[in-house]
Amino acid sequence: MLIVYASKTGNVQRFVKRLALPSLRLQTGEEQVSEACVLLTYTTGFGQVPPEVERFAARNWPFLRGVAASGNRNWGQNFARAADLLAERYALPVLLKFELAGTESDRKGFMEVVAQLEGGRGALFRAQ
Numbered sequence: 325m326l327i328v329y330a331s332k333t334g335n336v337q338r339f340v341k342r343l344a345l346p347s348l349r350l351q352t353g354e355e356q357v358s359e360a361c362v363l364l365t366y367t368t369g370f371g372q373v374p375p376e377v378e379r380f381a382a383r384n385w386p387f388l389r390g391v392a393a394s395g396n397r398n399w400g401q402n403f404a405r406a407a408d409l410l411a412e413r414y415a416l417p418v419l420l421k422f423e424l425a426g427t428e429s430d431r432k433g434f435m436e437v438v439a440q441l442e443g444g445r446g447a448l449f450r451a452q
């Protein structure tokens with residue numbers, strides 16, 4: 325599964341690089357994909373979706389299979405809220421909300437849900 329991600333200060337990038345999955349880092353949001361992908365983003369403003377992610381999602385939503393967001397729990401109710409906004413707008417499952425660059429356990433959980441998206445539970449069992 326292709327991982328499309330946005331990262332401003334490097335946390336989401338660190339999370340993605342440790343996954344060893346094909347990935348595309350958004351620059352402007354003008355990027356276009358032609359295959360199923362999962363969208364990973366940071367949260368900005370007061371619980372907002374970064375503009376480059378808004379642009380990308382608006383252009384590519386038919387290819388999106390799920391969304392995950394990084395944030396910081398210091399932001400309280402706005403923690404990783406970018407995932408909720410995108411999920412609501414494009415009827416996507418929220419795969420994960422994680423703090424900063426995430427933990428080993430976050431990555432493991434994320435890989436499991438991506439495996440489920442790719443091939444159902446059979447693929448998940450084969451991966452273990």
Ligand SMILES: Cc1cc2nc3c(=O)[nH]c(=O)nc-3n(C[C@H](O)[C@H](O)[C@H](O)COP(=O)(O)O)c2cc1C
Nearest residue numbers: 331332333334335336366367371395396399403404
């Ligand atoms: C200006 C600014 C606003 C932020 N707003 C939020 C927020 O509303 N909710 C949240 O959970 N995290 C918020 N964060 C934290 C970032 O989403 C978090 O640090 C994330 O890991 C950054 O990812 P990146 O390093 O890949 O850019 C904010 C950070 C900055 C600098």
